[in-house]
Amino acid sequence: MRITLLNPNTSRAMTDKIAVAARAVAAPDVEITAVNPDVGAPAIESHGDEILAASAVVELIEADLRAGGSDAYVIACFGDPGLDAARELVDVPVVGVAEAAMHLAAIAGRSFGVVTTLTRTLGRARDLVERYGMSRACVSLAGSGIPVLDLEDTSSEAYETIARLCEDAVAAEADVIVLGCAGMADLCAALAVRVGVPVVDGVAAAVGVASSMARAGIGTSKRDEYAPPPRRAALVG
Incomplete structure (x- = not known):
């Protein structure tokens, strides 16, 4: 295949x-x-x-x-x-990747939060949440302010920013976190350990x-x- x-x-x-x-x-x-x-x-x-x-x-x-x-x-x-x-x-x-991540997140828990890159992309993320029928399941959307290309070399500061937003989503009753950028794929495992809920990378x-x-x-x-x-x-x- x-x-x-x-x-x-x-x-x-x-x-x-x-x-x-x-x-x-x-x-x-x-x-x-x-x-x-x-x-x-x-x-x-x-x-x-x-x-x-x-x-x-x-x-x-x-x-x-x-x-x-x-x-x-x-x-x-x-x-x-x-x-x-x-x-x-x-x-x-x-x-x-957004479609797949949201659907799998809705299977892994009753609710999920999305953590993405720039806040200006949140409108598109909201549009996709509605398109994919996930308005009830999605309890939070947050932009990290980190440009996409900065994720090519994710510093500890960038990681901490993303991790804090994931923790905020869990505090908002998200059972699962969806990472809103394909460039965040390498952070998935570490974030799952840190926040204590499943973290879904859209690529996987x-x-x-x-x-x-x-x-x-x-x-x-x-x-x-x-x-x-x-x-x-x-x-x-």
Whole structure:
């Protein structure tokens, strides 16, 4: 089985970190490939960045399809940019890290809190909470003020900031913590020990969901909305 991770920003260092997190949870027979665009947004921290990210997701999938395609795709950005467009392109599973993390958190406990990067991204996080039907389960959303690229080399100060926000979420009755950035993947285990509740990394969650779907033969429905768009059908069909 081959799963391709799509990091829609241009940071190779972050792509490599995401790949490590994914391979740590993947089964031995799962090949993990992690890719990012050469040009575009260096980090996804605004609505404008998200447009570039969504375009990058589509372009990366199209390039992979021309090379033979994968058994599943994971969009490794917490805004899940381009998720619907990506699902139009393929009939295999396409999983967003925010989507997977929230669903697994809602299974692991009755409530969860999200700790993410910049506060300006909280609006998008709230939109996704509503889209994924998690408004009752999500009891807190907090931005750490830490830019995405600063997570490539997480200092003790950055870790402490994130840890304190996780503790605040637990105090707000969160049974589970969701880390709201793929670049936080390497903090998951230490934070779980510190705060005493499960901490969900979206990369690991999405790899688990995508691989389980692929093994079960559950792909992306082509009935209507996610049917190939006519102008691209010739390219990806």
